[in-house]
Amino acid sequence: MVKYIEHELAKKRGRNVDAAGEVENELKRAEDELYKIPENLRVKRKQKSFHRKRDLWQQTKSSISIILSLFTVSDVYSRLSGERLLSADCSLVRSMVQQFSTSILTPGPDEDAFPSDLLSKKTLATSERTIGLCQDLLIPVTNFHNEDKGFMVLHGDVFYLPIRKDIIHRVVRWQLAKRQQGTRSTKTISEVSGTGRKPWDQKGTGRARHGSLRGPQFRGGATMHGPKPRSHAFKVNKKVRRLWLKIALSARAAEGKLLVFEDLEVPTHKTRNIVNYYNQMENTKKLLLVDGGPIDEKLKLSTQNLHYVNILPAIGLNVYSILLHDTLVISRAAVTRIVERMRTAINR
Numbered sequence: 001m002v003k004y005i006e007h008e009l010a011k012k013r014g015r016n017v018d019a020a021g022e023v024e025n026e027l028k029r030a031e032d033e034l035y036k037i038p039e040n041l042r043v044k045r046k047q048k049s050f051h052r053k054r055d056l057w058q059q060t061k062s063s064i065s066i067i068l069s070l071f072t073v074s075d076v077y078s079r080l081s082g083e084r085l086l087s088a089d090c091s092l093v094r095s096m097v098q099q100f101s102t103s104i105l106t107p108g109p110d111e112d113a114f115p116s117d118l119l120s121k122k123t124l125a126t127s128e129r130t131i132g133l134c135q136d137l138l139i140p141v142t143n144f145h146n147e148d149k150g151f152m153v154l155h156g157d158v159f160y161l162p163i164r165k166d167i168i169h170r171v172v173r174w175q176l177a178k179r180q181q182g183t184r185s186t187k188t189i190s191e192v193s194g195t196g197r198k199p200w201d202q203k204g205t206g207r208a209r210h211g212s213l214r215g216p217q218f219r220g221g222a223t224m225h226g227p228k229p230r231s232h233a234f235k236v237n238k239k240v241r242r243l244w245l246k247i248a249l250s251a252r253a254a255e256g257k258l259l260v261f262e263d264l265e266v267p268t269h270k271t272r273n274i275v276n277y278y279n280q281m282e283n284t285k286k287l288l289l290v291d292g293g294p295i296d297e298k299l300k301l302s303t304q305n306l307h308y309v310n311i312l313p314a315i316g317l318n319v320y321s322i323l324l325h326d327t328l329v330i331s332r333a334a335v336t337r338i339v340e341r342m343r344t345a346i347n348r
Contacts, residue, residue, distance in 0.1 A: 135160055137253060141260050144277045149262040158342050161250040171244040175320045178233040186226030189214050238346045248319040252328045259329045264291045269301035274309055288325035290317055292333025314338055
């Protein structure tokens with residue numbers, strides 16, 4: 001409106017508005033050419049992805065606001081349920097919602113009334129299974145008769161951790177040092193038997209001076225810096241000890257040497273019950289059976305003459321025993337006990 005009034009006033013004064021405008025435009029173009037930077041001297045700056053996304057979102061938000069200003073929220077839901085939006089506006093709204101939606105729209109009581117193409121489609125991208133992702137494992141359950149007893153889910157935070165050989169080496173050293181008796185003992189100069197008399201005079205003999213024959217330089221004397229009873233154990237944090245057992249269980253599960261049984265009951269105490277099952281196993285030299293509760297007396301009698309089969313309760317399961325046996329058989333109850341043991345709060 002202001003430009004129109006200026007144009008009319010200029011006409012009344014007799015000025016050629018179009019000519020003056022052309023002259024002004026020519027002057028601007030000449031000034032731009034004068035101060036124009038050559039193309040080879042320009043510094044090309046890359047716009048950061050954050051600013052590009054922000055500008056794109058601002059443009060899209062303004063477009064959505066212009067379109068949605070024609071319709072109230074209630075009109076949109078009513079049209080979606082009964083009527084149809086205009087085809088051009090509807091397609092634009094759909095593309096904007098699918099591109100920038102961060103939440104799934106919730107329809108009303110009638111689910112068919114809400115078009116499915118307006119709902120943001122979100123799918124969880126799961127990568128291929130690799131060792132150490134803490135994913136839950138699904139393992140079949142059987143028994144000594146190879147009967148199918150269903151499946152059991154092993155928790156990934158206990159049975160599917162990354163394999164750490166350095167930690168396994170450390171736990172083996174810790175267990176062997178802790179079980180070392182440390183009862184070696186030698187006698188010092190005050191403990192060894194012998195006389196306390198001075199062997200000869202201090203002076204006049206030409207020999208070295210001595211005060212006792214029980215010294216380490218004499219035959220039958222004391223031992224210098226000899227061993228004494230002590231503990232060879234060294235301190236390890238409790239959370240690291242738990243990590244050791246988790247890694248050992250994860251290693252057996254990754255090798256396919258971890259079997260889950262419904263229970264460890266045998267019909268009789270005969271040794272052939274275990275021998276028959278052992279002969280069916282491939283690539284197995286030593287077998288470790290782990291039960292959740294007290295060890296069954298029949299199972300104990302049937303394995304006591306087999307040097308390649310051992311039994312442990314769940315509370316006594318340790319890394320060194322797992323490494324000594326190449327196959328690990330655990331009952332359902334033992335799996336539950338082990339998971340509870342790993343998830344119990346540490347008393348500090």
